[in-house]
Amino acid sequence: ETVLPFSWSGVGLHVGGGVAEVRVRLVRSGGSDVSLWLADGVGRPLASVGRLASRPVSVGQLAAAGGAFHEGLFRLEWVPASASVSVSGGSGVEWVLWEDVAGGAGVVPELVVLRVGGAGVGPERVRAVVGDVLGVVQSWLDEERFAGSRLVVVTRGAVSVGGGDVTDLAGAAVWGLVRSAQAAAPGRIQLVDLDPDLEPDPDLDVDVETGLGGVLSAVGVVGEPQVVVR
Incomplete structure (x- = not known):
């Protein structure tokens, strides 16, 4: 007979802190x-549970609990933007690059762009890039002068669309990190992934007026926290 935990009672914690052996x-x-x-390993009490009650469960109940997605695999699907947007042309908003405002003072514009890219592959690069972005995100959320602005994190080839390959593993890791930050601070950070074939420069140094400016204008119209430009 299969049983599952149902209720706990009389739970007590006697000692706090880390224990190597339980x-x-x-x-x-x-x-x-x-x-x-x-x-612990020498017999000192750590915690106790007066009663753990369990209830029997049948195979049919377990199968029903799985529903239509039982043993299913999930995947991320991107939905085309409902608005008619174009990445060509200049931007209608004021923006600067992160390196132009980091560690400085004065008024910060509506958008601040952090470009994630560069040469190199392997775990060392992934670790370094994620560490750098983590530092930027922490500063962005901690410093009061950024409170009225939005950080736009721009990657290239970090997201798979329609079964395509991810060409920037470091950028993909950055997406995971920034998604967590977005959940903790809604509206403060936006993710944008560009087509890796759109602009060959590995440093994402797209033209200020007609390249990145047009992208910012387009994603502003879409208004989503995560945008893929293809």
């Missing part, structure tokens, strides 16, 4: 109920 003693208290005692 020993657990289970004592049946009737039916499928048990009590638990946790101790």
Whole structure:
């Protein structure tokens, strides 16, 4: 018979802090109920559970709980923008690059662009790029002078669209990091991934007026926190 935990009672924590070794003693208290005692390697009590009640579950119940997605694989699908936008032409908003405002003072414009790119492959580059972006994101969220602006993190080839390959593994890792930051601070950061074949420069140094400016104008119209330009 298969049983699953149903309710806990009489839970107590006796010692806090890190413990290298934990020993657990289970004592049946009737039916499928048990009590638990946790101790460290020398027998000092750590925690106790007066009663852990369980209930039987059938194979049919487990299968029904899985629903239509039982044993299914999930994938990310991108939805075309509902608005008619174009990445050509200049930007209608004021913006600067992150390196122009980092560590400085004065008024920060509506948008600040952080370009993520550069040569090199391998785990060392991924670690270095993610570490750099983490530092920028922390500064962005901590410093009061950025409170009224939005950070636009621009990558190239970091996202797969329609089954295409991810060509920038470091950029893909950055997307994972920044998505977490977006959840913690909604509206403060926007992710934009450009087509790797659109502009060959590995440093994302697209033309200020007709390249990146047009992209910023387009993603501003879309208004989504995560945008892929293809």
